[in-house]
Amino acid sequence: MAGSPDSPRHKHKVTVVGSGNWGTTVAKLVAENTRAHSDTFEEDVQMWVYEENVTIPPDSPHYDAAVGDQPQKLTSVINTHHENVKYLPKIALPSNVVANPSLLDAVKDSSILIFNLPHEFIGNVCKQIKGHILPSARGISCIKGVTVTEDKVELISEYIGESLGIYCGALSGANIANEIANELWCETTIAYNTPPCDRRGENGTNGNGANGDHHHRDARGQISKTQLTPVPLDYPPVDHAELYKLFDRPYFTVSMVSDVVGVSLAGALKNIVALACGFIEGHGWNMTAKTAVMRRGMLETIQFCQDFFPETIQEMTFWESAGWSDMIVSCTSARNWRYSKMAAERGVSLHEVERTELNGQKLQGISTTKEVMSFLKARGVQDKYPLFKAVEGIVDGTFEVKDIPVLFRQ
Ligand SMILES: NC(=O)C1=CN([C@@H]2O[C@H](COP(=O)(O)OP(=O)(O)OC[C@H]3O[C@@H](n4cnc5c(N)ncnc54)[C@H](O)[C@@H]3O)[C@@H](O)[C@H]2O)C=CC1
Numbered sequence: 285m286a287g288s289p290d291s292p293r294h295k296h297k298v299t300v301v302g303s304g305n306w307g308t309t310v311a312k313l314v315a316e317n318t319r320a321h322s323d324t325f326e327e328d329v330q331m332w333v334y335e336e337n338v339t340i341p342p343d344s345p346h347y348d349a350a351v352g353d354q355p356q357k358l359t360s361v362i363n364t365h366h367e368n369v370k371y372l373p374k375i376a377l378p379s380n381v382v383a384n385p386s387l388l389d390a391v392k393d394s395s396i397l398i399f400n401l402p403h404e405f406i407g408n409v410c411k412q413i414k415g416h417i418l419p420s421a422r423g424i425s426c427i428k429g430v431t432v433t434e435d436k437v438e439l440i441s442e443y444i445g446e447s448l449g450i451y452c453g454a455l456s457g458a459n460i461a462n463e464i465a466n467e468l469w470c471e472t473t474i475a476y477n478t479p480p481c482d483r484r485g486e487n488g489t490n491g492n493g494a495n496g497d498h499h500h501r502d503a504r505g506q507i508s509k510t511q512l513t514p515v516p517l518d519y520p521p522v523d524h525a526e527l528y529k530l531f532d533r534p535y536f537t538v539s540m541v542s543d544v545v546g547v548s549l550a551g552a553l554k555n556i557v558a559l560a561c562g563f564i565e566g567h568g569w570n571m572t573a574k575t576a577v578m579r580r581g582m583l584e585t586i587q588f589c590q591d592f593f594p595e596t597i598q599e600m601t602f603w604e605s606a607g608w609s610d611m612i613v614s615c616t617s618a619r620n621w622r623y624s625k626m627a628a629e630r631g632v633s634l635h636e637v638e639r640t641e642l643n644g645q646k647l648q649g650i651s652t653t654k655e656v657m658s659f660l661k662a663r664g665v666q667d668k669y670p671l672f673k674a675v676e677g678i679v680d681g682t683f684e685v686k687d688i689p690v691l692f693r694q
């Protein structure tokens with residue numbers, strides 16, 4: 285194989301698959317880093333945009349009287365004005381973020397794929413790009429959610445890895461997109477288990493002799509096996525050091541860990557707890573009630589990890605940004621909390637609030653609650669998760685918020 289780790293001939297091409305509130309924020313910070321480390325990464329960052337028409341209001345600096353209120357393509361607005369006027373308004377994007385409406389063109393030849401879109405859309409995206417990506421590409425999922433099929437629950441990162449035949453890690457933390465886009469400091473956690481075939485030896489070999497088999501455990505404890513194509517030696521490595529270079533910013537402090545399961549599940553399940561906290565506050569209770577719910581929610585989160593992923597879970601993960609920090613921020617200032625509070629105050633459904641108030645953004649807690657509960661019910665263990673079950677009941681209208689304290693009685 286040509287090249288050596290000391291003299292890679294290629295640079296990594298990076299694509300962000302998704303361009304919502306968080307997708308666009310991550311594209312911004314990654315593009316700042318590809319510029320800062322242009323020896324390792326191609327400067328331009330592709331950002332796949334689910335194309336739609338937008339109208340620029342007259343009070344916007346991007347308003348063009350000649351165009352008026354005629355709808356324009358979101359990709360064309362982003363590439364012209366360097367702003368995602370719909371999902372991340374008033375934030376200047378670096379000019380090396382390139383919005384692309386073609387999914388296949390955006391991922392073509394990319395060696396690092398960052399998946400960042402609401403979890404309900406990932407299945408369709410993977411179906412479309414399968415066979416159209418570099419076999420040696422590596423992924424990072426910034427998606428908070430799980431996929432449930434029949435009685436099986438899967439991490440999004442595992443789902444991506446298995447369906448595309450690549451290795452995929454996970455980024456999750458106490459991260460409010462608008463704050464980070466405004467460069468207000470926070471932490472995040474990236475979980476990545478550099479596959480043995482990508483671990484480089486001192487003499488320019490790869491894999492330390494390992495082949496491309498990669499094993500992981502799914503939710504039912506079964507071993508699944510993906511035959512990985514190693515990252516070629518004429519590319520820089522994809523490991524903790526390189527991923528740190530790609531994501532860490534002065535306002536975005538990255539911790540690298542290897543517990544992909546813990547990081548992914550903490551990020552997904554806290555959205556159920558955030559809904560509970562919104563309902564609690566909408567009902568008129570305050571911080572003391574919310575902390576009781578957070579504590580219970582964290583216990584059920586850890587129990588879920590131990591019940592279904594017992595051999596991989598690491599308790600220290602819950603002390604990372606992806607653990608307690610995300611639980612706290614999600615239950616006090618994120619969208620799932622904010623809009624479930626609004627739904628409870630107005631006495632309307634969460635779906636109604638999502639439709640009328642979010643301008644196309646998604647509340648991941650609604651589908652995650654449904655998916656997690658359908659998995660627990662299929663296994664007959666839903667009563668071991670009273671808070672998750674109560675949240676499903678509140679969303680369905682079969683449980684009342686005022687009865688939450690009953691769950692805490694021994
Ligand atoms: N917004 C935030 O502060 C944070 C979000 N996250 C997670 O990031 C992930 C992505 O969320 P956001 O970027 O906030 O999204 P968002 O909720 O702001 O935007 C929705 C996105 O979905 C796209 N979309 C709509 N229909 C689609 C379809 N049929 N196929 C594909 N895409 C479609 C829209 O174009 C838009 O880009 C979620 O899992 C969320 O939990 C994680 C940390 C922070």
Ligand SMILES: O=C(CO)COP(=O)(O)O
Binds near residue numbers: 459460610614619
């Ligand atoms: O994950 C988040 C905070 O860490 C963002 O959560 P929301 O999707 O509820 O805004």
